[in-house]
Amino acid sequence: MDIIEQVSLKPYNTFGVASIAQYFAEIESKKDIDELIAWHQQHDLGYLLVGGGSNLLFKNDYQGLVAHIQLKGKAVIATDSDASYVRAGAGESWHKFVRWTINQGLAGLENLSLIPGTVGAAPIQNIGAYGIELVDRLHSVEAVDLETGKSREFDVAECQLGYRDSYFKSVGLGRYLITAVTFRLPHKPEWKVAYAGVKDKLEGKALSSRLISDTIIAIRQSKLPDPAVIGNAGSFFKNPIMSESAWQVLKDKHADLPGYPQDNQRVKISAAWLIDQCGWKGKKQGSAGVYDKHALVLVNHGDATGADLWEVAESVIASVEDKFALT
Ligand SMILES: Cc1cc2nc3c(=O)[nH]c(=O)nc-3n(C[C@H](O)[C@H](O)[C@H](O)COP(=O)(O)OP(=O)(O)OC[C@H]3O[C@@H](n4cnc5c(N)ncnc54)[C@H](O)[C@@H]3O)c2cc1C
Known part of the structure; x- marks a missing residue:
């Protein structure tokens, strides 16, 4: 893990506010996580895990180490008679991952298109949009306990997902670094298109994940500001x-x-x-x-x-x- 001093966090938060991290490091492997834990034990300073920085507000400079999660990789890891199981590294872009599943012919995540941020942060607040929440498609979360350095898996119930809430945001706050997330995507698509605004646009059309995703992208772009602009x-x-x-x-x-x-x-x-x-x-x-x-x-x-x-x-x-x- 390479540690850099005095790094501007402007490119790492979608509010685009100026803030300086005293220390900054990219987390790309389990070895980096072990080094992060060791660094924390040796220094009297905290650390902050950052994915896409799309759910963070830096009120001041950060006195400590900003750990930018860059754990990559995505694959279909299993299939049974009902569903495919897809695993993605915490540092993958959420939206690119959603589009990748669609390109693989897998349905289930299309309503969550264009949500900024990373796969690893998605369970933290149980991201949701247009009638679907992460909990509806989640299979399990892999995380490293930052107190012990041990990896463990959380099933859906253990994640305690609620409205923009989870175990990781409440009782387990700050204790776990999520390394990967696995989704269960049913073979038989369960389209959710009753949401106001989506329904009218899809009326009478032959549904597909790609069409729903494209429609939701267009709706979101018309309603929400693009962080690259505002x-x-x-x-x-x-x-x-x-x-x-x-x-x-x-x-x-x-x-x-x-x-x-x-x-x-x-x-x-x-x-x-x-x-x-x-x-x-x-x-x-x-x-x-x-x-x-x-x-x-x-x-x-x-x-x-x-x-x-x-x-x-x-x-x-x-x-x-x-x-x-x-x-
Ligand atoms: C334009 C716009 C639209 C949005 N629309 C939606 C929406 O429709 N629905 C919705 O739910 N949200 C929405 N969001 C909020 C945001 O995109 C999500 O909360 C997203 O999951 C945050 O991901 P991130 O990687 O940017 O997290 P960050 O902002 O980097 O981090 C958020 C929190 O998670 C922690 N964290 C990050 N990665 C990890 C990890 N690997 N392990 C442990 N902790 C970690 C951080 O420490 C921090 O506490 C929107 C944001 C923007 C800017």
């Missing part, structure tokens, strides 16, 4: 989930409030609607602001710092809590 990390704010009774109280006051019933008598409400109602959509504070076409997306219009973006995020949250009496 710095962003996709949806920055999560949709609140509340009890049915709390939702009813809100709904009585705000009849238009969209709510989506979940399990356990809970309701997911639209954070985009709440933020829009507070007048934040399209608003700017210097170079930091909220995207004009999508209220969940925090954007860097140019030279915003991580602190500027964080300040806007906190103001957005405070306005929503204040206006709707949410905590």
Whole structure:
């Protein structure tokens, strides 16, 4: 593992904010992971695992070692009567991996096309889009325990995947470096095209993974800013989930409030609607602001710092809590 000092993190985060890593290294093998663990034991400094940097906000310079995950490789590793099992290294680009599965004639990941970032980060927040979440196609996750250096495999239940959540983001936070992910892709395609916006575009057409993927790419490109043009990390704010009774109280006051019933008598409400109602959509504070076409997306219009973006995020949250009496 080669360690470089004072590396700009601007190319390593999709917000495009300036930040300097005190130390930086590429992680390309198990040997590099062992060296990372040894480095950590010898230094009184932390480390940060970074994939595509599309779900990170650097508020300051990073005092420690940024470990850029570059573990590569993808292959169909098994097939049974129902499904193919596909394994990809954590450092593979998620979107390129999805398109590769489509080129192999495998269906199942098409709805998750064009999500930025890496395969290894996908289980961390159980990525989801257009009616599919990673949990729907996951078989297992391989990871190295950074306390012991030992590799282990997590089955789907052990990953504890929830709405933008997982074991790796909660109880296991910071303990594991995900090295590879295996997906179970059924031979009989289970198309999910009922999602608003997708359904109309595919009405009457012969479905294929490629067509669904192309359609979703076009929809995403029309709605979300391209990080290469406007710095962003996709949806920055999560949709609140509340009890049915709390939702009813809100709904009585705000009849238009969209709510989506979940399990356990809970309701997911639209954070985009709440933020829009507070007048934040399209608003700017210097170079930091909220995207004009999508209220969940925090954007860097140019030279915003991580602190500027964080300040806007906190103001957005405070306005929503204040206006709707949410905590
Ligand atoms: C334009 C845009 C659109 C987006 N759309 C969606 C969407 O539709 N759905 C969705 O769910 N997300 C979306 N996102 C968010 C983001 O793409 C995902 O969260 C993605 O999985 C992050 O991957 P990454 O490699 O960039 O992770 P990073 O930002 O590099 O890291 C995210 C977290 O994972 C940790 N991490 C990274 N790699 C590893 C590893 N190998 N082992 C252990 N920990 C690791 C990091 O330490 C960090 O805590 C979007 C982002 C953008 C910019």
